[in-house]
Structure formats: C-alpha cells, structure tokens
Amino acid sequence: MRPDHRAAPAPERGGTRSATAVAHPNIALIKYWGKRDDRLVLPRTDSLSMTLDILPTTTRVRLTPDAEHDEVTLDGVPLEGEARQRVVAFLALVRERAGVSHHAAVDSENTVPTGAGLASSASGFAALAVAASAVYGLGLDATALSRLARRGSGSAARSVFGDFAVWHSGRPGGPAPATDLPPDTEPAADLASYAEPVPSAEFDPALVIAVVNAGPKAVSSREAMRRTVETSPLYGPWAASSETDLVEMRATLRRGDLDAVGEIAERNALGMHATMLAARPAVRYLSAPTLDVLDSVLRLRRDGVSAYATMDAGPNVKVLCRRADADRVAEAVRGAAPGGSVLIAGRGPGARLLAEGER
Ligand code: 2P0
Numbered sequence: 001m002r003p004d005h006r007a008a009p010a011p012e013r014g015g016t017r018s019a020t021a022v023a024h025p026n027i028a029l030i031k032y033w034g035k036r037d038d039r040l041v042l043p044r045t046d047s048l049s050m051t052l053d054i055l056p057t058t059t060r061v062r063l064t065p066d067a068e069h070d071e072v073t074l075d076g077v078p079l080e081g082e083a084r085q086r087v088v089a090f091l092a093l094v095r096e097r098a099g100v101s102h103h104a105a106v107d108s109e110n111t112v113p114t115g116a117g118l119a120s121s122a123s124g125f126a127a128l129a130v131a132a133s134a135v136y137g138l139g140l141d142a143t144a145l146s147r148l149a150r151r152g153s154g155s156a157a158r159s160v161f162g163d164f165a166v167w168h169s170g171r172p173g174g175p176a177p178a179t180d181l182p183p184d185t186e187p188a189a190d191l192a193s194y195a196e197p198v199p200s201a202e203f204d205p206a207l208v209i210a211v212v213n214a215g216p217k218a219v220s221s222r223e224a225m226r227r228t229v230e231t232s233p234l235y236g237p238w239a240a241s242s243e244t245d246l247v248e249m250r251a252t253l254r255r256g257d258l259d260a261v262g263e264i265a266e267r268n269a270l271g272m273h274a275t276m277l278a279a280r281p282a283v284r285y286l287s288a289p290t291l292d293v294l295d296s297v298l299r300l301r302r303d304g305v306s307a308y309a310t311m312d313a314g315p316n317v318k319v320l321c322r323r324a325d326a327d328r329v330a331e332a333v334r335g336a337a338p339g340g341s342v343l344i345a346g347r348g349p350g351a352r353l354l355a356e357g358e359r
Helices: 081-098 120-135 142-152 186-192 221-231 235-255 257-277 290-303 322-336
Strands: 018-023 026-030 035-037 047-051 059-063 071-074 102-109 164-167 196-197 205-211 306-311 317-322 340-343
Touching: 018 120, 018 306, 026 102, 026 142, 026 235, 026 306, 035 221, 047 235, 059 120, 071 081, 071 317, 081 102, 081 142, 102 120, 142 196, 164 235, 205 322, 221 257, 257 306, 257 317, 290 306, 290 317, 290 322, 306 322, 317 322, 322 340
Parallel strands: 071 102
Antiparallel strands: 018 059, 026 047, 047 164, 059 102, 164 196, 205 317, 205 340, 306 317
C-alpha cells in the first residue's frame, strides 16, 4: 500500500545542541505568484502543491554558543551574499521567538539544482524551520512550522506537509481560517497564512521533470513576482481565476481525476507565465527547449496519454501523468529536449526530524 504522507511531524520538546531535518521540494499545481507583504511573506492568492518523493534537502543545525556569527554551508561550500543573509535573517527570527541569543552553524545538503526553478528554497527552508525550531526549543506543531517556514520562502510553507497541501493566503475577506485577533494586526495576518494537507483520492500521479537547463535563473522569483504584481495588466485577472482554479482543483483531487487535475494545473501555470510576459519589462522564463517539451506534451495527449505541463520560475517543465505512463512520458520528453535530463517523481512525505545517526 502507498505510504500515508499526510501524517504531520510530531511537535518537538525542549532544545537540543543539534538537530537534522529532511524536507522534499513541492511543485505547485495552483501557483503562488505575488506577495501582499514582502517582510511577512504573505501571498496574494492561495496555492496548492504536490510534495515530491525525490530531491530532498537535509539540513543540520548546531548551536555554536561561542561563535559571533552564524555559519551557513550549502553542499559543503560557505554561503555568501543574499543567500546567506536569508538564512541568517531566518535564524534571527527563530532566536527572537526562543529568547535565545546563541548563534548556529547550518549545514545543508541539497540534491536539487539550486536556483533552477526546482523549488530548492521550498525544501531548504522547510528543513531549516524543522531543524532550527528543534534546536532552539520552540516546540512547534506542524501548522506553526509551516508558518515559520513561510518566513524563509513562501513555497516552503507547503513542503512541511507531504502529498497535496494548500497554502492559505490568509488575506482579510478571503477564504482564510478565522482567528480571534483583529484581521488588520500583524499577528493575525501571520497566523492566518499557513499550509495544511488536502484530502485526495487513492490515485497515483507522477511528475516527469524535464530539466532543460539546470543553471541559475537570470531573474529571481522574488524580483519577478514583485515586477509582475506592480506592472502586469494580466495579474489581477489571473489572481481571480486562480481562486476558482483552486476550488475546482480540490474537488478533482478528492475524486482522483488525473485529467481534470492536469487541465487545471496546466491552465493555471500558463496563465501565470502570461502575467509575467505582460510585465514591464517582461519576465520570460520559457525557452526554446521549454516549448519543444510543451509540444511533446500535446503530442502525447493526441496519442491518448494523459499528460499535462506545469512550469515554475525557470525553463524546466514538469509533466503530470499517471505513474503507469511515466516511462513513456519520460521518453517523449527526452526526445523533445535531448540536451537535458529527466527525473520522475511521485507523491512524497512531509518534512521531519531525523533520529540521531539516521541519514
Ligand atoms: C510556486 N513559485 O507556487 C511558485 C510558482 C515559482 C512559480 O513559489 O519569495 O521561492 O521565497 O516566497 O517560494 C517560487 O517562489 O518565493 C515559487 P519567495 P519562492 O511554487
């Protein structure tokens, strides 16, 4: 039987000297594109994703009471610049909540090509949130871990959970869960925006990932979404249609209707890219090999294979299909983009702490 990935990580107790957590990337079927608050990382729309069973990030956080700074490495190489600053700012937030001033050493092992639109920041900040909150003794449940991960990178809120997860924007007047706090206060806004598992049928979807270019992208997703919100005339209409896409997506997941899931995911992603193309200046992540893969997806459908494309802030294409069709889809995609590589992912688990000695 398929493992149940919906189980939430157990709340941790007390602080420890060091903790290691693992988290997997997620691919949005209904996209997050646009913030309403940059500092709190509050999105303008709800989003919904599938957590993968490949490409995990493993992150160890160690308290270093004698150190004057945090130390951060990624795959053994010290991080510098903005990437380091994002981790340090995240640790500062955790320290502030814990009332502990000790610095930490963070060592992260990423199996995702960093910065290539394969959600490395999602698995990265989900693993960091779980490990850091254990080390600093925050004692958070899964919902609170999701809120915390969000502060590092929006999509990380979803990687706290396995399988399918919805991330509530928590915007006032939106379909957000209620809190007792007045809606215009910062704590209320923070509390209302988190991810949670989405009920789904027992079906077996795969995402065939066509990595057409594993290099870092020219425009960060942070900058690209800011520019889109500020300048694209298509942003508002897409955000509105994304709301109805999400409602329909929930229903199709409950039915396990792969074709309906794929159709909604594909239109939502193409719409998101349309908003970027209409930004001033335009943001275009889609490259010639991207379009070749999209053509191959259309050919697969013409041949009767259920295959649907989604793309994120990069040129790579993820093709949703039945697990039983994944090899055939992978072959078609490989033929369309011979210079790239292809990965096959299924539904994966949520973020969790590793026991000592476990890898
Ligand atoms: C998503 N993406 O829903 C969307 C679709 C890319 C396209 O989440 O600024 O790295 O750290 O909150 O989470 C990429 O954005 O952005 C992303 P920040 P993040 O998966």
